[in-house]
Amino acid sequence: MIEMTNISKVYQMGEKKVEALREVSMKIEPGEFIAIMGPSGSGKSTLLAIMGCLEIPTSGRYLFDKKEVSNLTDDELSLLRNEKIGFVFQAFHLLPRFSALENVELPLIYKKVAKDEREERARRCLEQVGLGDRIEHAPSELSGGEQQRVAIARALVNSPRLILADEPTGNLDSTSAQEVMDILSLLNQDKKIMIAVVTHNPLIAERVKKVYHLKDGQLVNEAK
Numbered sequence: 697m698i699e700m701t702n703i704s705k706v707y708q709m710g711e712k713k714v715e716a717l718r719e720v721s722m723k724i725e726p727g728e729f730i731a732i733m734g735p736s737g738s739g740k741s742t743l744l745a746i747m748g749c750l751e752i753p754t755s756g757r758y759l760f761d762k763k764e765v766s767n768l769t770d771d772e773l774s775l776l777r778n779e780k781i782g783f784v785f786q787a788f789h790l791l792p793r794f795s796a797l798e799n800v801e802l803p804l805i806y807k808k809v810a811k812d813e814r815e816e817r818a819r820r821c822l823e824q825v826g827l828g829d830r831i832e833h834a835p836s837e838l839s840g841g842e843q844q845r846v847a848i849a850r851a852l853v854n855s856p857r858l859i860l861a862d863e864p865t866g867n868l869d870s871t872s873a874q875e876v877m878d879i880l881s882l883l884n885q886d887k888k889i890m891i892a893v894v895t896h897n898p899l900i901a902e903r904v905k906k907v908y909h910l911k912d913g914q915l916v917n918e919a920k
């Protein structure tokens with residue numbers, strides 16, 4: 697479970713302060729799928745980066761599975777990120793010279809998992825996103841939607857508790873966008889993974905239980 701209380705984030709830009717988030721409080725229950733919406737610059741990516749322990753809030757409390765994140769050391773933070781959180785970005789971020797399978801294996805290489813197990817787990821994740829027949833393809837040999845599904849498989853390969861997706865359908869046509877959302881919904885079906893997705897697409901937001909709206913760094917309401 698994720699619990700944020702009065703989270704603020706201030707960026708200092710020379711003389712100027714940018715208040716990217718102001719007193720944001722939200723909870724994500726185990727297995728919950730939420731969407732975050734809001735205009736450009738409203739703090740969506742900052743909120744996701746804090747949830748993903750990539751950024752530390754300026755103030756406020758952030759509990760991840762009951763643990764206060766700001767008390768963790770850098771090593772503990774990267775462990776938490778690697779073991780429990782999967783990231784999906786708008787621009788896929790796949791390595792072009794590697795196959796789909798190798799791209800999905802990458803997080804396991806960093807963890808020094810043996811080759812056979814790596815391949816097996818990566819293959820299973822690619823099957824989970826419907827790409828069992830594309831494992832040897834390079835990113836350039838895949839459609840945008842397929843590339844994003846590879847990125848989702850890569851996010852899954854460490855069996856995360858939380859998947860964070862920042863505008864995952866922003867570069868996709870509407871059919872591929874629906875496919876990506878279908879897969880995220882499917883992953884959420886057994887309620888083991890929490891998912892937070894930033895989106896501009898109201899059709900996508902419509903598919904999740906709870907939508908949070910940000911404006912100027914503040915939550916304006918959480919009801920759908």
Ligand SMILES: Nc1ncnc2c1ncn2[C@@H]1O[C@H](COP(=O)(O)OP(=O)(O)O)[C@@H](O)[C@H]1O
Nearest residue numbers: 707709714716735736737738739740741742743
């Ligand atoms: N690393 C940073 N340094 C300074 N300002 C930043 C940084 N990241 C984001 N901001 C500012 O914080 C605000 C929120 O940004 P962001 O979270 O990226 O919004 P969104 O994802 O909703 O477009 C913006 O005004 C942005 O310019």
Ligand SMILES: [Mg+2]
Nearest residue numbers: 740741742862
């Ligand atoms: Mg953003």
